[in-house]
Amino acid sequence: MLQAINREIELRASEIQKYTIETIYFGGGTPSVLTVDEMHSLISTLGGTVSLDQVVEVTMECNPDDLNPDYLQALLNETMVDRISIGIQSFHDPHLKMMNRAHNGAEAGQSLEQIFNAGFEKVTADLIFGLPDNDLSIWQSNLARLVEFPVSHISCYGLTIEPNTALKHVIDKGLIDMPDESAARDQFYMTQEFLASKGYEQYEISNFCLPGQYAVHNTNYWKQVPYIGIGPSAHSYNGRERRFNVANNSQYLSAINRGIDFWETELLSESDRYNEWILTGLRTKWGIDGSDAQQYSLNIREEFDDAVKKSIHAGWIEESDGALCLTKSGKVLADYVISSFFYV
Amino acid sequence: MEKIRNFCVIAHIDHGKSTLSDRLLEYTNTIAQREMKDQALDSMDLERERGITIKSHAIQMRYEHTDGEIYTFNMIDTPGHVDFSYEVSRSIAACEGALLLVDASQGIQAQTISNLYLALEHDLEIIPVLNKVDMDSAMIEEVSDEIIELLGCAQEDILLASGKTGLGIENILKEIVDKVPAPKGDPDAPLQALIFDSVFNPFRGVIAYYRIFNGSIKKGDLIRFVHTNNAYTADEVGVLQMDTIPHKQLFAGNVGYVITGIKESKEIKVGDTITHHENPSKLAVKGFEDVKPMVFAGIFPIDNDDFEDLRDSLEKLQLNDASLVFEPESSAALGFGFRCGFLGMLHLEIIQERLSREFNQEVITTVPNVSYVAYLTKDPSDGLVINTPNDLPDPSKLDRVEEPYIQAQIITKPDYIGGIMNLCLDKRGHLTKQVYLSQGRVEMTYELPLAEIVFDFYDRLKSISRGYASFDYAPLNYRASDLVRIDIRLNGEIVDALSALVHRDKAEYIGRKICKKLKELLPRQQFVIAIQASIGAKIIARETISALRKDVTAKCYGGDISRKRKLLEKQKKGKKKMRQIGNVEVPQKAFLEVLKLQD
Numbered sequence: 001m002l003q004a005i006n007r008e009i010e011l012r013a014s015e016i017q018k019y020t021i022e023t024i025y026f027g028g029g030t031p032s033v034l035t036v037d038e039m040h041s042l043i044s045t046l047g048g049t050v051s052l053d054q055v056v057e058v059t060m061e062c063n064p065d066d067l068n069p070d071y072l073q074a075l076l077n078e079t080m081v082d083r084i085s086i087g088i089q090s091f092h093d094p095h096l097k098m099m100n101r102a103h104n105g106a107e108a109g110q111s112l113e114q115i116f117n118a119g120f121e122k123v124t125a126d127l128i129f130g131l132p133d134n135d136l137s138i139w140q141s142n143l144a145r146l147v148e149f150p151v152s153h154i155s156c157y158g159l160t161i162e163p164n165t166a167l168k169h170v171i172d173k174g175l176i177d178m179p180d181e182s183a184a185r186d187q188f189y190m191t192q193e194f195l196a197s198k199g200y201e202q203y204e205i206s207n208f209c210l211p212g213q214y215a216v217h218n219t220n221y222w223k224q225v226p227y228i229g230i231g232p233s234a235h236s237y238n239g240r241e242r243r244f245n246v247a248n249n250s251q252y253l254s255a256i257n258r259g260i261d262f263w264e265t266e267l268l269s270e271s272d273r274y275n276e277w278i279l280t281g282l283r284t285k286w287g288i289d290g291s292d293a294q295q296y297s298l299n300i301r302e303e304f305d306d307a308v309k310k311s312i313h314a315g316w317i318e319e320s321d322g323a324l325c326l327t328k329s330g331k332v333l334a335d336y337v338i339s340s341f342f343y344v
Numbered sequence: 345m346e347k348i349r350n351f352c353v354i355a356h357i358d359h360g361k362s363t364l365s366d367r368l369l370e371y372t373n374t375i376a377q378r379e380m381k382d383q384a385l386d387s388m389d390l391e392r393e394r395g396i397t398i399k400s401h402a403i404q405m406r407y408e409h410t411d412g413e414i415y416t417f418n419m420i421d422t423p424g425h426v427d428f429s430y431e432v433s434r435s436i437a438a439c440e441g442a443l444l445l446v447d448a449s450q451g452i453q454a455q456t457i458s459n460l461y462l463a464l465e466h467d468l469e470i471i472p473v474l475n476k477v478d479m480d481s482a483m484i485e486e487v488s489d490e491i492i493e494l495l496g497c498a499q500e501d502i503l504l505a506s507g508k509t510g511l512g513i514e515n516i517l518k519e520i521v522d523k524v525p526a527p528k529g530d531p532d533a534p535l536q537a538l539i540f541d542s543v544f545n546p547f548r549g550v551i552a553y554y555r556i557f558n559g560s561i562k563k564g565d566l567i568r569f570v571h572t573n574n575a576y577t578a579d580e581v582g583v584l585q586m587d588t589i590p591h592k593q594l595f596a597g598n599v600g601y602v603i604t605g606i607k608e609s610k611e612i613k614v615g616d617t618i619t620h621h622e623n624p625s626k627l628a629v630k631g632f633e634d635v636k637p638m639v640f641a642g643i644f645p646i647d648n649d650d651f652e653d654l655r656d657s658l659e660k661l662q663l664n665d666a667s668l669v670f671e672p673e674s675s676a677a678l679g680f681g682f683r684c685g686f687l688g689m690l691h692l693e694i695i696q697e698r699l700s701r702e703f704n705q706e707v708i709t710t711v712p713n714v715s716y717v718a719y720l721t722k723d724p725s726d727g728l729v730i731n732t733p734n735d736l737p738d739p740s741k742l743d744r745v746e747e748p749y750i751q752a753q754i755i756t757k758p759d760y761i762g763g764i765m766n767l768c769l770d771k772r773g774h775l776t777k778q779v780y781l782s783q784g785r786v787e788m789t790y791e792l793p794l795a796e797i798v799f800d801f802y803d804r805l806k807s808i809s810r811g812y813a814s815f816d817y818a819p820l821n822y823r824a825s826d827l828v829r830i831d832i833r834l835n836g837e838i839v840d841a842l843s844a845l846v847h848r849d850k851a852e853y854i855g856r857k858i859c860k861k862l863k864e865l866l867p868r869q870q871f872v873i874a875i876q877a878s879i880g881a882k883i884i885a886r887e888t889i890s891a892l893r894k895d896v897t898a899k900c901y902g903g904d905i906s907r908k909r910k911l912l913e914k915q916k917k918g919k920k921k922m923r924q925i926g927n928v929e930v931p932q933k934a935f936l937e938v939l940k941l942q943d
Contacts, residue, residue, distance in 0.1 A: 204900075205898075266906065272909065275913060
């Protein structure tokens, strides 16, 4: 697989060279199974293709159970990785078990300790709320435990039951109760209040950080900055077009080896671009600038103006300093509000 | 005339009529193989997709018989669905013979039998054909026994065929010459021709298809339609092959078309008789009926501004579908729309689909109902026709209400008799006859209220019998019935478009089911939605839809963005098809689905 990924970088060299690379993100799965040497070789291939002088953030997603002090130390000292995203998800063992995680709560705490002991300063951790047992106090203790560490950035994800997942299956079979929406909403509100009291700013629906410690890479997704995704299932975006690599690992490998196309592309129409602007923009604290709607055609502008009026009336968005932002009640219904803006 | 053979094909849906017809057209070189789209006769896209023939068509073939003579074959295609049974009867009346086409793996179905009876009533010579005999599942002996039982024919009279492989095609053509009688009639008598179908052509107007029984018709003739009593000039006459082929004159015994410049298909009634304006025939062809719609439903634009566009579209549809009727209707919930009459539920679905496909009109179709007759106490002999629940007079003023009954024929395996009896009992049916067609097949005859079969009767019949039941019906009469109107309230407000007329004994049950169904169909909103069913002021059922408290995607990075965008776009599209009633958003399909009560 690593060979294939290196090969993809080579194949797309001319495309990559068009850009100034600002951030690198190793994610989607468990890159922490890679050895430090393997990480090093990946970054070298990239560095041989395009200048990495302007890079300000290199994040690596890690599972708590893949980490050890030596590994972390070597990662920090010998590679460009300077930011760790750790999938804590919970400190509560029954929850971790329910989500089929390999680590337990104690190991989650140890892995955070190791990360900070190794000297990483930029650390983000994620937690999941809205789990089927609906317990507010467990959620609060999760948050409290996490902020005992000097994490600069926190992602809190509400559980969504996706089709064709193990969780959906057990819920359908009646083995676990469907999470209660009101409880999930209360947990979401509590997250906002609790983290605010600890100095974290909610700069996107699911993302909180200490002053100025935004995730540069993720923030760029929401600002329509182009990106290149390498590897199976990775998505790329150049401002006009999305490209997505085949998701299946063996199909990806065989396509790369046989030199045939391993991706599909999708040209974004005007309404696609408009919809994505709404979708990504409204979720952030910066909101959307109403005057940016002027670049779209009349039909879209009418839809936009109508939705703005209705959403302000309903109390879901508010205008401040020329930007339209979700209110507290708007955030909890973000998808509902966003789709009301959509032009289809 | 002795070289003409007029015949139709009687078959159940899926028994391979279209494919077999195609083979006949190929064999007689009526159509070159390379021109052939599968199922050349089903010309509407919708027909080809649904694999059924909605409108009948006629086609002429030339066949060189073993005696070296050239014969003219007029094959008249018949619609394959119960909604269109009158049109079938007129096609049959235009023929001397019929191919009875039966799928060797499925056996005879109810509708085939009722059409066969029609053909026998008209003294048609029946040529039984066992189709799809090449399939592994073919039960040639068993199905042959059924045919023998029905027709009293001999085993060797049954032709074996396969539309797929072309097996038996030549035999069929031979038998048509040998068995189907040549038409009789006097070419010198006054013109008497039966209209069995018409089609709308956007460039040429309405084209009428007819069979001449007596006399002749030529270009330029001044002709008269007996029942509508309108006169026209025959601008063009001719015969139908893959296209219209103009002729100077057509004579008794033949099948052809006439173009008169008529712009609306309403003016041409299937079953009417064409004669000459001067020297008319004294007799019209028997059996004319003004086809009446059986099922009524409101059709409303999703957006009130589209009302005029909807009217235009319906008018255009009516140009080539005279059985569609409509008049303006207004609903407190849905605004202005049309109350439309249809031949049956399939017809209703076809119209809805054609509005969407051909006219890009998304509409709301309200709960369908049949046509009732209400008699008031002050004048109990004069009935009022009720085509919409809201027209039902106040119960205190009512003497009685009558509802239409049908006679239904159900053919099934004996194993399913019990289940079907329960279903028909539930549907207020009354068994009048039960006959074994063969050891493995039984025919049940029921009298049922039409209203009961409009909804989910067919689906339930299919599921009870695991597909081994076929069903056909014909209108019977009107009978007194204890009807009540169920009203549905959303957050207290009555939605007139959801009202339904039902039998009193079932009102509570149906009310509960409707509320449950609506709970599934209505999307959650940011407030609680109360759904209630009531009879008059009395609430008989209630459901509550809880408010939407949280609706937010957790992750929105890279690939999530386009996935989520597409998901929300889909939601928004669905929402655009919803109608705001009070403060509640009601999806387009809710109105039609609400009475599909099966779990």
